[in-house]
Amino acid sequence: MKLSFRDAARLMRDLDDRLPAGVERLQALYPDAGRAFLIGVTGNPGAGKSTVVDALITHYRALGKTVGVVCIDPTSPFSGGAILGDRIRMQRHATDDGVFIRSVATRGHLGGLSRSTADIVTVMDAMGFDIVLVETVGVGQAEVDVVGATHACVVVTVPGLGDDIQAIKAGILEIADVLVVNKADREGADRTVRDLTYMLDLRAGKAREVEIVKTVAVRGDGIADLAGAIDRCRAKAGDLVIERRGMWARAQLGELIRDRVVAAAEASWPGGFEALVAEVAGRRLDPYAAVERLLAAVSAGPSR
């Protein structure tokens, strides 16, 4: 590893705290990144995404590959029980030097999911991990952008969702490279595969091939098939990944722009950005006028 776990963890913390020294260190690492194979995992709540990720870690470790994992977690007082349970399973890899697991919370001060995730992926990539897995709990646009910008995007679902299979339709199915029907020992697995096949056939343009794999991740069943399907994405990635990385870069730049302008506001007047937010929330100032004030602060203020 080019960077010890300890140094990497400290750098990630510095980046999270938005320390300029952290940013400089990341910029210096940037040329070392870009070699890892990125796998995104998303899908329905309760579909067993963390269990699939856990099984994939075990699979890749058995092949001698090193694995970084970024878990995107909606920070919520309600997300305790079930999600933690799955994640605890994954923690059994924590003592393995070939595995590095980190979480990103989606509900920070001002969002910032794309940026924070990108920073962590870049660090893991520069550390030299063969594979970086990005797993998301939520299925919002930011999560879709991030997971969609990987080399192989895995969407996990389960039998028996019935009409709620539309839950994975909006925006998610279109980024999938591999569809996993997990808990495939449950009744209705074949019907779910048929439904998914039908939905794939409905796609406009039928842009590219999407494989459907059945797994029982908790037992490891089907995981070798899944890894095979993921491997086949390496070949066909190319242009598609460039396009998706553009989506991610766009989101990241948007967040960084906002962060920098907010930072300029903090330095410019008492109360900073939040004072303006309160004016807008209290309807004493319209948001368009507020933004002109913010941008004036950037033009006037120091460069960083």
Added chain:
Amino acid sequence: MKLSFRDAARLMRDLDDRLPAGVERLQALYPDAGRAFLIGVTGNPGAGKSTVVDALITHYRALGKTVGVVCIDPTSPFSGGAILGDRIRMQRHATDDGVFIRSVATRGHLGGLSRSTADIVTVMDAMGFDIVLVETVGVGQAEVDVVGATHACVVVTVPGLGDDIQAIKAGILEIADVLVVNKADREGADRTVRDLTYMLDLRAGKAREVEIVKTVAVRGDGIADLAGAIDRCRAKAGDLVIERRGMWARAQLGELIRDRVVAAAEASWPGGFEALVAEVAGRRLDPYAAVERLLAAVSAGPSR
């Protein structure tokens, strides 16, 4: 109405096209807004949100109240069938002069959901609608921010989701003022009510009272109860709404900042913002360096 449907529709289109004249018109309307009662409706896919909204429109129209409706739609090749079906039902109100329905797509060039929704709500509010309903299909963070910033936030679920009730946990339950168990003639409705009650009891702090209402919206059953629960939110709103409007204002300002900086980039060099996105996506430039270039464009460029 202070603004005809025709003029309002044109203004919304101008705002969507980011025309400066539209922004000026909106700023002029801003003092007329702030009087409508805003109701947000969100929840599980397939729970019948549009049917609940449709039934609420009918209920409020029978009381002589005018209703604006903003539907937030994930634009996806896959969102056709089921969602359109529900929305078609709502269209029967389209010939009613007391009802105005508009959609916002979530997947624009650069996102912008909070801003676009806020603009449409402001226009409807300034038009003088008694009630503005904001309905979302997706449950991402942006949607939660927007729906959560209303005076009464209604979260719709259905019996029989089983473990997938966790789907409404992350980030959504905490913003709910009223929980609706729709399709309550299905088996398991009482169990769902019990599960929700249990989840509410688990909340840290037990901040505020949340009512649970059973409906069969397609028949109008329980809608009067729901409207009663929504009405009771008027009294208790106050500080909570200010805080939530802060969340929305924060998101809106973030989007406007990004839009203005991107616009400055477009005017500053060949290829504009997308040229920088391509540099970052192609890993030839790190995102932090890219943002410094963007902000230099703002400082150098014209003010609008």
